[in-house]
């Protein structure tokens with residue numbers, strides 16, 4: 204049989220179809236003209252953003268909600284380099300993406316040609332893998348490998364750089380998704396011996412804590428986690444990336460640990476005799492000063508990435524594997540211990556140290572925590588929250604009750620301002636039936652504010668909750684606490700009137716500067732078809748508490764703030 | 767402590783950069799690196815000497831494994847193995863001291879591979895200790911230039927690192 208011949212650009216779209224890709228996030232340019240020409244009358248959807256960084260963040264938000272790779276197209280040179288922050292962001296948070304960039308024509312590579320940038324070199328340390336395809340014959344295999352690598356094992360971004368002439372060349376097209384890559388064989392099943400050791404450790408533990416992260420969500424382990432916690436009566440703390448893996452109002456949930464975690468979560472980790480770490484990587488924002496982290500505990504670490512095990516902390520029971528599969532196996536053998544006394548201790552911490560809600564004590568000021576709590580209360584279930592980075596992000600993590608996995612979309616590892624709004628757009632496209640709220644700050648929002656055009660033109664029905672404190676709040680907070688209130692360049696004076704900006708783009712804009720109007724604005728925004736922006740003018744002095752100073756033990760927690 | 771790793775990689779563009787980039791990016795102390803073909807087509811062998819504690823080396827090995835182009839990583843340090851490096855030295859040599867140099871070279875089972883009116887090139891193969899020893903002795907005559915290949919190693923006996 205004669206194999207079907209196809210052009211490079213046609214191969215790409217055919218591969219996307221075979222992979223079940225519904226939408227591409229992208230921005231065109233010279234070297235991808237052949238690819239965009241192919242797209243012109245193709246059935247697949249393409250979202251045209253206003254800046255390539257937003258394309259990656261939107262694809263990233265889409266991928267976090269669906270669990271499937273987000274796909275991005277961009278041109279060579281500046282188009283490709285504009286992707287870099289988004290790629291690094293996805294890499295740090297293990298988000299599956301397939302990015303296709305145009306490159307200058309083969310003959311020009313290495314000559315500093317117009318709009319040439321060595322994007323495979325640049326993204327080498329921030330991709331799971333990348334390719335420069337110089338031979339059209341290799342393209343079908345590379346496309347299949349890229350999707351396979353991005354979406355399996357510890358997920359991550361994969362970039363394919365394609366010279367302009369290769370898009371137009373022809374070769375036989377066979378798409379084989381059964382990739383066999385000699386150097387890439389992820390481990391999914393946990394080691395039986397180690398699982399038995401974990402079972403025994405759980406049975407013997409008196410003060411166990413489950414410490415869960417993004418891996419729980421990526422592997423779909425929520426049900427298994429819940430069963431484990433409830434059967435063995437073990438309390439749960441979840442990292443920023445893990446929020447939603449167990450209901451935020453669930454009885455065994457202690458909150459987020461770490462720098463802005465709850466007192467109870469931090470005390471529990473410090474006092475625990477057993478930590479069951481699932482799909483987490485012991486980031487410094489969680490562990491605080493390592494020498495003091497969980498000194499009394501035996502640690503079981505379950506993770507798909509062997510390199511995470513033992514990287515930052517010494518592990519007693521290492522289990523490499525898919526978190527869901529390992530937890531399910533653990534459940535089959537589980538023998539619960541007795542945690543009654545421990546849960547009593549935890550309850551007394553919870554009573555003694557509730558989360559400060561930032562009460563305004565009857566004054567007229569609008570507190571950011573109030574806004575987040577109202578958003579949480581009024582949106583109810585079936586809502587996805589996408590945040591930007593800063594104080595509003597931490598308040599969202601603390602005060603928005605996330606009840607489901609894939610419902611809290613935030614930049615964890617890289618902490619990328621500008622992530623939230625485009626990610627919310629991607630999230631809405633991934634889940635059209637869910638409410639999507641973007642919680643952002645006046646600093647972060649201005650880093651991708653141009654996407655208002657994308658959102659309005661494409662009728663993306665989202666609510667943008669702008670927590671406007673007139674400053675780069677999180678940085679200002681550090682200046683306040685650690686730099687004697689020397690507020691060096693953290694004022695956002697000069698910001699535009701955000702309501703009028705929204706209106707200029709054709710979106711609805713609302714403003715609230717007290718509690719009553721805030722509640723009314725939220726109610727209105729949530730019923731109206733978006734995009735709707737609410738400019739919440741909040742108290743600029745408000746800081747995020749509790750707080751652990753950087754590189755301090757996590758039980759040395761600063762408990763301040765209004766209750 | 768110094769460790770010698772045999773890293774079997776797919777011979778793809780950028781594979782070398784991926785491996786060497788990993789070392790600098792993660793702050794691992796790479797001592798030397800030698801690359802060459804294996805019996806398997808499209809597969810290269812890198813021998814990497816790296817300095818670090820057991821925990822650091824464990825991370826190095828795990829991080830190397832994560833690279834898609836890396837097929838296998840073996841730590842040869844504590845295995846019975848043959849380790850060799852080749853060194854070329856250009857030594858100042860006048861008619862008067864040629865025979866002294868010659869004698870040292872012979873003791874170390876090296877070879878004189880080039881002779882010029884006032885210098886000669888010496889080739890010597892061995893482990894670290896041997897190469898350092900001859901270097902020290904020849905320094906006395908004046909070493910003008912040194913080139914080293916980096917260490918390569920194979921397991922002793924019939925065990926192999928990679929099947930081809």
Ligand SMILES: Cc1ncc(C[n+]2csc(CCOP(=O)(O)OP(=O)(O)O)c2C)c(N)n1
Nearest residue numbers: 593594595618620644645646647675676677
């Ligand atoms: C791209 C980028 N630049 C700088 C920072 C450093 N940074 C972290 S939080 C923050 C302030 C964010 O301000 P805003 O979005 O207004 O949120 P707020 O903290 O006021 O809630 C800054 C500048 C960052 N995280 N990302």
